[in-house]
Amino acid sequence: MTTIVETGFKPRILVFSTNNISDPGIDLAGSRHMHYPAQVSTMSVPCSSGLKPGWILHAFEQGLDGVFIGSDGDECALLDDCGKRTGSIIAQAQELMKAKGIEPQRLKMAALCSVCAEPFVGYMREFSATLTKLGPISTAAPAAAVAS
Amino acid sequence: MSEQVDAGTGEGRRIGVFICHCGGNISDYVDVAKVRDALKDEPDVVVSETELFACSDGTQKEMVQAIKDKKLDGLVVASCSPKLHQITFQGVSKRADLNPYSYTQVNVREQCSWAHTDDHEGATEKAIGLVRAGVAKTRLSRPLEPLVVKTLPKTMVVGGGVAGLRAAIGLADIGLGVVIVERASTLGGWVAELGPMFPNEHSGREQIDFLIEEVAKRPSITILTDAELVSKSGSFGNYITEVRVKGQDQMVTAEVGTIVVATGFDTYQPEVGEFGYGIEGVLTLPEFTKLVDGSKGPLIYKDKPVRTIAYVYCVGNRQPAPGNEYCSKFCCAATVHASLKIAARDSELRQYHLHRDIRTYGKFELMYSESRERGSVYMKFPDETPPSVAKMADGRLAVTVVDTQTGNEELTLPADLVVLVTGMVPRKNQDLTSVLKLPVGVDGFYNEIHPKLRPVETVVAGVMIAGACQSPKTLSESVASGLAAVTQSAGILLKGFAELDPLVATVDTEACTGCTDKCLASCPYDAITTVDTDGRKVAEISAAVCKGCGGCVPICPENAIDLLGYTDAQMRASIDSLAKEPVS
Ligand SMILES: Cc1cc2nc3c(=O)[nH]c(=O)nc-3n(C[C@H](O)[C@H](O)[C@H](O)COP(=O)(O)OP(=O)(O)OC[C@H]3O[C@@H](n4cnc5c(N)ncnc54)[C@H](O)[C@@H]3O)c2cc1C
Ligand code: SF4
Numbered sequence: 001m002t003t004i005v006e007t008g009f010k011p012r013i014l015v016f017s018t019n020n021i022s023d024p025g026i027d028l029a030g031s032r033h034m035h036y037p038a039q040v041s042t043m044s045v046p047c048s049s050g051l052k053p054g055w056i057l058h059a060f061e062q063g064l065d066g067v068f069i070g071s072d073g074d075e076c077a078l079l080d081d082c083g084k085r086t087g088s089i090i091a092q093a094q095e096l097m098k099a100k101g102i103e104p105q106r107l108k109m110a111a112l113c114s115v116c117a118e119p120f121v122g123y124m125r126e127f128s129a130t131l132t133k134l135g136p137i138s139t140a141a142p143a144a145a146v147a148s
Numbered sequence: 149m150s151e152q153v154d155a156g157t158g159e160g161r162r163i164g165v166f167i168c169h170c171g172g173n174i175s176d177y178v179d180v181a182k183v184r185d186a187l188k189d190e191p192d193v194v195v196s197e198t199e200l201f202a203c204s205d206g207t208q209k210e211m212v213q214a215i216k217d218k219k220l221d222g223l224v225v226a227s228c229s230p231k232l233h234q235i236t237f238q239g240v241s242k243r244a245d246l247n248p249y250s251y252t253q254v255n256v257r258e259q260c261s262w263a264h265t266d267d268h269e270g271a272t273e274k275a276i277g278l279v280r281a282g283v284a285k286t287r288l289s290r291p292l293e294p295l296v297v298k299t300l301p302k303t304m305v306v307g308g309g310v311a312g313l314r315a316a317i318g319l320a321d322i323g324l325g326v327v328i329v330e331r332a333s334t335l336g337g338w339v340a341e342l343g344p345m346f347p348n349e350h351s352g353r354e355q356i357d358f359l360i361e362e363v364a365k366r367p368s369i370t371i372l373t374d375a376e377l378v379s380k381s382g383s384f385g386n387y388i389t390e391v392r393v394k395g396q397d398q399m400v401t402a403e404v405g406t407i408v409v410a411t412g413f414d415t416y417q418p419e420v421g422e423f424g425y426g427i428e429g430v431l432t433l434p435e436f437t438k439l440v441d442g443s444k445g446p447l448i449y450k451d452k453p454v455r456t457i458a459y460v461y462c463v464g465n466r467q468p469a470p471g472n473e474y475c476s477k478f479c480c481a482a483t484v485h486a487s488l489k490i491a492a493r494d495s496e497l498r499q500y501h502l503h504r505d506i507r508t509y510g511k512f513e514l515m516y517s518e519s520r521e522r523g524s525v526y527m528k529f530p531d532e533t534p535p536s537v538a539k540m541a542d543g544r545l546a547v548t549v550v551d552t553q554t555g556n557e558e559l560t561l562p563a564d565l566v567v568l569v570t571g572m573v574p575r576k577n578q579d580l581t582s583v584l585k586l587p588v589g590v591d592g593f594y595n596e597i598h599p600k601l602r603p604v605e606t607v608v609a610g611v612m613i614a615g616a617c618q619s620p621k622t623l624s625e626s627v628a629s630g631l632a633a634v635t636q637s638a639g640i641l642l643k644g645f646a647e648l649d650p651l652v653a654t655v656d657t658e659a660c661t662g663c664t665d666k667c668l669a670s671c672p673y674d675a676i677t678t679v680d681t682d683g684r685k686v687a688e689i690s691a692a693v694c695k696g697c698g699g700c701v702p703i704c705p706e707n708a709i710d711l712l713g714y715t716d717a718q719m720r721a722s723i724d725s726l727a728k729e730p731v732s
């Protein structure tokens with residue numbers, strides 16, 4: 001039998017959103033007073049294809065427990081192949097994470113549109129639950145394993 | 149920036165932080181005093197204050213004064229979404245001779261207080277982290293000058309209904325060239341089909357004829373009918389468009405500065421069987437107005453005199469999701485108006501209005517009063533028990549309704565005509581939507597940036613929306629938004645140039661190794677070229693061509709490309725600041 005231990009751990013999530021597409025969607029969630037954990041903070045950029053994999057790793061190294069990318073996908077007004085580009089950034093970030101022993105589930109991407117308030121809130125609750133199960137981030141895992 | 153500032157870290161800057169209560173919209177959930185105090189100790193922050201309404205005129209003036217008095221070289225306002233007030237506070241910066249790109253707006257309303265009304269402590273801690281990240285970004289900001297682009301003094305109006313026609317006339321009158329692109333073979337949209345309209349009894353057809361005459365008087369307006377916009381390229385202020393015209397092999401090319409979309413609406417088409425639709429004598433609102441406007445004297449339908457009419461309101465509107473949840477707001481008035489027109493022709497006619505509530509707002513309320521005085525009977529049915537319509541043995545119609553105003557009694561009314569008061573639905577315009585990348589809202593109509601502050605602009609720069617393609621509107625509301633789009637176009641085009649955010653990609657020539665094939669291929673706009681610098685081949689990005697997407701940034705293996713406003717240093721510093729503030 002497993003017992004769930006109440007640790008009080010609330011995972012901190014960094015959301016990368018985009019100025020014209022996912023950011024209005026996230027704004028809309030707030031305008032409708034839809035709740036998601038306050039541990040979620042958003043940083044917006046013009047397009048998800050402009051994110052550096054290194055920034056994602058940096059966030060983990062600074063102690064954030066999860067990174068969520070609200071990608072523009074098909075709606076991107078700037079790049080036709082935005083979905084593919086963002087996908088490749090994720091893949092590179094996953095490589096960097098692997099090298100640091102960071103669980104791949106800590107990085108999540110989904111297309112978010114300018115009115116995707118409900119999906120956004122749903123993703124945040126779900127992601128937060130996943131990360132709660134994973135526990136706090138530890139970026140030194142493989143190194144520590146080697147040392148011991 | 150003063151001499152003492154370290155260019156690499158931004159240390160030594162003088163940043164002012166203003167945290168807005170937004171009345172109580174922010175301060176009811178975020179302890180703004182706590183945020184202010186936390187920011188007071190942040191390095192390089194020399195002013196940290198709270199404001200009741202940061203956007204108010206008085207406060208803006210005080211901020212200008214504070215920037216000057218305290219010799220600030222960076223500004224952070226923590227308030228609503230940048231979509232609303234980024235421009236406002238960039239203006240404050242400019243008026244205080246502070247570079248507007250040293251301003252950062254931190255969204256602590258939509259993305260903080262409003263989303264965490266259930267967690268005041270969490271919201272406060274989150275706000276502190278967000279504001280710190282904003283300060284980090286400002287600390288590393290560089291003064292930038294806006295990009296100046298020439299604009300073409302011409303606007304394309306897509307859709308030649310009443311909104312589009314009125315906009316075209318307005319545009320021509322302020323000195324802009326206009327191309328009207330109308331998909332149908334004639335101009336006028338829905339209004340061209342209508343007889344006397346509320347509120348002033350002018351015939352729709354005549355109003356359209358008048359507008360078409362006015363258009364014809366203006367040589368600067370070109371009309372393309374049977375035409376569809378099929379492509380748009382170029383950039384803000386200089387769009388190159390292609391229009392396909394039926395019967396012509398060659399595409400018509402038009403170069404325009406702005407585009408006004410006024411493609412209107414469709415009306416809801418009931419399913420067969422929905423409130424008896426399909427049974428003879430059950431009509432939609434447009435079918436009924438056509439019948440009324442196309443006849444004289446007492447109403448005759450299929451050779452039979454009409455003695456009784458029952459109207460069923462809100463058909464296809466105000467439905468539970470996934471139906472159309474919105475109210476079309478013109479249909480109550482249009483129905484009451486049509487019923488008055490017919491009552492004036494036949495004093496014996498019995499009219500029953502089965503509604504959920506009558507939304508004849510503003511002056512239209514007078515029509516509602518008049519209609520009751522003339523004997524129309526209004527019955528309010530419960531939302532969950534809509535009326536039903538059936539055919540009786542004698543061929544007449546029977547409408548069964550629960551009337552909440554007579555103790556929820558179920559009544560059956562015999563009727564010769566049943567009018568389904570159908571509202572507006574978004575027009576199917578998939579091709580246009582994707583050519584212009586127009587944002588579509590939850591209800592399927594086109595979305596403006598903000599209904600009050602930026603009511604006709606879309607997130608696509610230089611592309612505006614007007615009329616009923618945006619949301620259900622009456623004629624005068626459609627015209628008003630068409631004229632708003634005229635003013636907006638004037639603001640963009642009459643100067644002959646526009647200022648754009650210079651938030652474009654730049655290459656660090658020192659770091660660039662000239663491998664270039666990757667970055668060149670990564671830019672679909674061909675903004676990146678190769679140049680020789682001191683005998684070395686390096687990449688160069690044209691600020692005028694770059695769209696600022698940042699797509700090339702992660703491609704460069706040398707990390708030599710930075711997007712201004714989102715530089716590597718700024719992004720990392722913002723992440724550090726966010727991470728520093730724990731949210732419990
Ligand atoms: C039955 C009925 C009665 C009404 N009565 C009244 C009344 O009494 N008083 C009142 O104030 N309002 C009334 N209205 C509302 C009024 O009709 C609208 O407010 C008005 O038509 C909105 O004008 P518009 O130009 O936005 O749209 P529309 O009239 O729909 O015109 C849009 C135009 O765009 C064209 N178009 C669409 N897509 C494209 C495309 N992709 N490319 C090019 N062109 C395109 C269409 O062909 C059309 O010509 C009534 C509406 C109905 C249905
Ligand atoms: S205007 Fe009247 S009929 Fe039309 S949807 Fe609104 S309430 Fe219903």
Ligand code: SF4
Pocket residue numbers: 652653670671672673674675676689693694695696697698699700701
């Ligand atoms: S930011 Fe986008 S548009 Fe600008 S050079 Fe890079 S890829 Fe091209």
